[in-house]
Amino acid sequence: MDLEEIYRLAVDFRRYFHRKPEVAEQEYETQAYITDVLQRYGIAYTTVGTGIIARVGQGALCVALRGEMDALRVKEATGLPFASENEGMMHACGHDMHLAMVLAVTIALKQQEPLLQKTVKIVFQPSEEKRPGGARLLLPELLKDPVPRAIFAQHVYPGLPTGCVGVRSGAFFASSDNIIFSVEGKGTHAAMPQNGSDPILATACLIQFYQTLVTKFRNPLTPAVVSVTSVHGGTANNVIPDRVDVKGTVRTHDNELRDRIFELIDEKSEAICGLYGCRFKRDKTMNGLPVLMNDRLLTEQFVGRAGYLLGQEHVRLMEPLTLGEDFAIYLQSIPGVMWVLGVCPPIQDAMPPLHNPGFSPDEEAMRTGIVMLLDCVNRFPVN
Structure with a gap:
């Protein structure tokens, strides 16, 4: 599959997920849709609660990708032709795009499976927005042999223009x-x-x-x-x-x-x-999130590859963000990188923020996200 084919798949997936948002711990229809797609392409998977871990390739060398499934209790006000059909629910944090890119990339990896020479685990995670969080639910299954040597994820970010990525080594997202x-x-x-x-x-x-x-x-x-x-x-x-x-x-x-x-x-x-x-x-139930700590070496490698693929002017070294992200849970056990993906349309100086009823990320940004996800898998480990 070429990039355009993967992108078109991602657009179709994204619009379906956007029309059919489900909140944390209720992602039943989302799970059924994803497992149906995986079965159609002959991709092996395991379910954990409403989550899924798919598997492509084989071998002891293992790398993982993650996308989130849940939406928010927000009444949508975007006016999109594929706006939410579920009253009072909306993908206002971009999880529909995260999920669509990861699912499209999974299909692309399956089609190049004979060339992979590694195992790729793809995490479709529920309940990122609700604590204690879906990462804690899926991590034990993810850590079964072969244990991933690296894990990668991205988060849409309205503060950067389409075509850009932003990242920071070490502490990036805050504890929450x-x-x-x-x-x-x-x-x-x-x-x-x-x-x-x-x-x-x-x-x-x-x-x-x-x-x-x-x-x-x-x-x-x-x-x-x-x-x-x-x-x-x-x-x-x-x-x-x-x-x-x-x-x-x-x-x-x-x-x-x-x-x-x-x-x-x-x-x-x-x-x-x-x-x-x-x-x-x-209430001393400590189920918050630790600081999200990007691995230093993997971040350096990501920055180098992103500069090569996208152009240095499209790679931003970020200041710490006070947003919380349960990807931090995975990074306590597996080295990895989360980056932010610019989604502000080029014709706009600014756009509504995350969790806003009017949040409408630029779908063209998924081209950049797909390129970086595939590169993280195909180039790992970078010598």
């Missing part, structure tokens, strides 16, 4: 953790606060303190974000409630700082709440 906690006090009439303990006041002090985690407890050269995004407590203007429930997020590019932030949250929050006669209770 939820803060979920409650502050419990003693409710009372608002006109008689001395008869109770005010969890709203204690929560306000906690929120102020959490901002100091990134201003006073962090090396200022290490990126980090602590944001409280949801506060719910009380139902009436004249009643101090018994409880306040709070949610937020923590992002950083340093796994030691990630752990230290939560140590400080637990240690200091209990003391602060105690000042107001309240109790702090945090």
